[in-house]
Amino acid sequence: MERITVQTQPIEGQKPGTSGLRKKTDVFMGPHYLENFVQAIFTGIGGVEGKTLVLGGDGRYFNDRAAQVILRMAAAQGCARIIVGQNALMSTPAASNMIRIRQTDGGIIMSASHNPGGPKEDFGVKFNTPNGGPAPEEVTNRIFDATRTIGSYDILVSEDIDLATLGETRLADMVVEVVDPVADYAALMEKLFDFDAIAGLLKGGFRIRFDAMHAITGPYAKAILEERLGAPAGSVVNAVPSPDFGGGHPDPNPIWAKELMDVMYGDDAPDFGAASDGDGDRNMIVGRGAYVTPSDSLALLAANAHLAPGYAAGLKGVARSMPTSGAVDRVAAKRGLDCYETPTGWKFFGNLLDAGRATLCGEESAGTGSDHVREKDGLWAVLLWLNILAATGKSVQQMLDDHWAEFGRNYYSRHDYEGVDNAAAEGLMDNLRARFDSLPGQSFAGRTVASADEFAYDDPVDGSHSAGQGIRIGFEGGGRAVFRLSGTGTVGATLRVYLEDLCEDPAAMHRDPQEALSDIIAAADAIAGISERTGRNGPDVRT
Ligand code: G6P
Ligand code: ZN
Numbered sequence: 004m005e006r007i008t009v010q011t012q013p014i015e016g017q018k019p020g021t022s023g024l025r026k027k028t029d030v031f032m033g034p035h036y037l038e039n040f041v042q043a044i045f046t047g048i049g050g051v052e053g054k055t056l057v058l059g060g061d062g063r064y065f066n067d068r069a070a071q072v073i074l075r076m077a078a079a080q081g082c083a084r085i086i087v088g089q090n091a092l093m094s095t096p097a098a099s100n101m102i103r104i105r106q107t108d109g110g111i112i113m114s115a116s117h118n119p120g121g122p123k124e125d126f127g128v129k130f131n132t133p134n135g136g137p138a139p140e141e142v143t144n145r146i147f148d149a150t151r152t153i154g155s156y157d158i159l160v161s162e163d164i165d166l167a168t169l170g171e172t173r174l175a176d177m178v179v180e181v182v183d184p185v186a187d188y189a190a191l192m193e194k195l196f197d198f199d200a201i202a203g204l205l206k207g208g209f210r211i212r213f214d215a216m217h218a219i220t221g222p223y224a225k226a227i228l229e230e231r232l233g234a235p236a237g238s239v240v241n242a243v244p245s246p247d248f249g250g251g252h253p254d255p256n257p258i259w260a261k262e263l264m265d266v267m268y269g270d271d272a273p274d275f276g277a278a279s280d281g282d283g284d285r286n287m288i289v290g291r292g293a294y295v296t297p298s299d300s301l302a303l304l305a306a307n308a309h310l311a312p313g314y315a316a317g318l319k320g321v322a323r324s325m326p327t328s329g330a331v332d333r334v335a336a337k338r339g340l341d342c343y344e345t346p347t348g349w350k351f352f353g354n355l356l357d358a359g360r361a362t363l364c365g366e367e368s369a370g371t372g373s374d375h376v377r378e379k380d381g382l383w384a385v386l387l388w389l390n391i392l393a394a395t396g397k398s399v400q401q402m403l404d405d406h407w408a409e410f411g412r413n414y415y416s417r418h419d420y421e422g423v424d425n426a427a428a429e430g431l432m433d434n435l436r437a438r439f440d441s442l443p444g445q446s447f448a449g450r451t452v453a454s455a456d457e458f459a460y461d462d463p464v465d466g467s468h469s470a471g472q473g474i475r476i477g478f479e480g481g482g483r484a485v486f487r488l489s490g491t492g493t494v495g496a497t498l499r500v501y502l503e504d505l506c507e508d509p510a511a512m513h514r515d516p517q518e519a520l521s522d523i524i525a526a527a528d529a530i531a532g533i534s535e536r537t538g539r540n541g542p543d544v545r546t
Contacts, residue, residue: 004175005160006079011035015045017150019143021348023129025115028065031126031210037069040146041111041448042156044130047146048109049053052081057131059093060113060185061219061282062244063120064419067091069113069128071163078177079157085177091166092244094219094283095186096372096380098137104187109133114282116491117254123245136377138355140469163199166463185226188236188464191381192227193209195313195375196390202232204393210273213385215238217249220279221454223382228531253280255287255381256546257294275392277380284349285369286381288388290399298328298415298515301365303336303406303451304387309412310394311387313375316360322355325458325473326349326485326501327367328413337410346460347487349379354464367417367501367546404512411507414519418542419489420498422532428488428496429535435474435486442476448525451479476530481505484527499535500527517545 017024017040024040031037045051057203058073060066077085088104094114100256122401130146132136164172164179171180182406205211215221221242228234241249252259255278265287267276276289289296305321308314320341322329325455334343339380349370355361362525365371369521370379442455454477459470472488482504489497502520506512528534
């Protein structure tokens with residue numbers, strides 16, 4: 004086996020975004036593109052010599068080829084061991100768990116999460132640190148710096164490594180340990196949740212439907228929901244991971260998981276529906292005719308997590324990203340819990356979880372998780388919901404009704420404008436920035452602005468400062484509009500407008516969110532000139 008040094012040069016645009024580097028697959032497959040970025044990761048973490056890493060991916064197109072390249076580069080550079088999921092598959096939360104239980108020096112996850120996969124779609128690579136979480140900015144900055152100074156990389160010339168057979172092989176001096184990607188994760192879930200209670204619920208005729216969206220959670224959900232918990236075969240649908248996710252968009256929201264929504268809002272709907280995304284860290288929860296927004300799900304889980312064995316001792320605190328609704332804050336206030344507001348991106352929860360300041364975290368972008376790993380975790384959220392439903396005997400709708408009655412309802416919606424011209428999107432944000440002083444006191448669509456600023460975060464654990472994390476417009480009497488540009492898109496800019504209004508009137512808890520938020524929506528458009536600046540009549544996606 005020959006080790007060679009390949010000459011290369013920096014490639015523009017390899018700056019990791021909200022969650023690693025995501026690009027069109029053909030970009031990643033271009034000359035040196037993957038290799039340069041992988042080398043930059045290795046350089047950014049001080050080299051891989053003598054280290055142990057986890058490697059896995061969500062099975063999207065190029066996942067298998069990329070794994071071979073990463074293994075050859077690691078072996079060429081003296082890496083001691085790589086623990087790789089069978090067929091190079093592993094969900095993001097399972098990889099986080101594997102990094103933690105095997106105490107590795109981190110891991111590489113090949114995924115573009117909820118973005119579509121295929122030769123014309125997206126691919127991605129991200130590095131997770133030894134705590135199991137996405138690399139913080141200090142690390143991604145070092146990785147980015149390395150992409151700008153790279154001159155060569157070392158790689159082995161070798162046959163493909165067999166990743167289908169469980170067990171250990173060697174690649175030069177490096178051990179390649181192929182593991183079952185499901186087993187350890189399933190064992191962790193069994194520790195956290197009352198599997199007997201959930202199995203009893205299912206035995207009693209409670210029907211569930213889990214839509215794996217042709218992505219990575221298929222094998223996990225089959226093993227846990229059907230095989231261990233006894234849900235009837237077929238409860239998990241679209242369960243075989245495919246390189247292009249069945250041609251779909253593996254993002255669990257009412258738009259992209261429409262198939263599930265139709266079933267759950269149709270005749271003879273099951274009692275509980277859920278879906279997860281490409282790499283298994285997002286979740287969507289829907290009861291019979293009852294969609295649960297991610298922000299409400301976080302609040303409801305925070306209020307009831309103690310019903311599951313893993314959280315019986317109570318929560319140390321909760322955290323949410325800034326654009327996520329304040330529903331969880333209301334739970335925290337009533338229950339006397341600390342509540343943290345962080346920038347968008349799961350990596351910002353890592354320090355709070357490590358320091359034992361928060362147990363539960365969540366984001367409006369369909370992410371919920373806890374300190375059991377350092378990533379958000381789709382199936383975990385599903386199992387916590389099921390555990391709570393089993394413990395209370397309530398339906399999803401009843402849970403929501405009772406929650407809103409106790410805490411009030413934060414009506415919430417996110418409007419996305421995708422593929423917007425970059426300059427137009429930046430212009431919209433700059434225009435808002437320039438008006439922070441003049442906006443308060445002005446009225447738009449009948450709502451008066453109370454505050455306008457740009458969110459910045461000072462990490463209470465390590466003191467790091469993150470600026471430019473989204474523009475917040477607060478309205479008198481409560482209500483809020485937040486403007487942010489997505490950090491995960493691959494084409495143009497995605498403008499996200501997050502809309503929220505608190506309702507405490509018991510007679511008004513069941514309005515359509517778009518209607519309940521109509522004046523906030525109109526005010527947001529009037530303030531930012533969205534339609535005028537983007538040239539769009541309305542959003543591409545409403546969550
Ligand atoms: C990924 C991250 C999340 C983040 C989401 C949306 O899923 O892991 O933490 O909330 O992307 O990010 P974006 O920048 O596209 O709004
Ligand atoms: Zn994901």
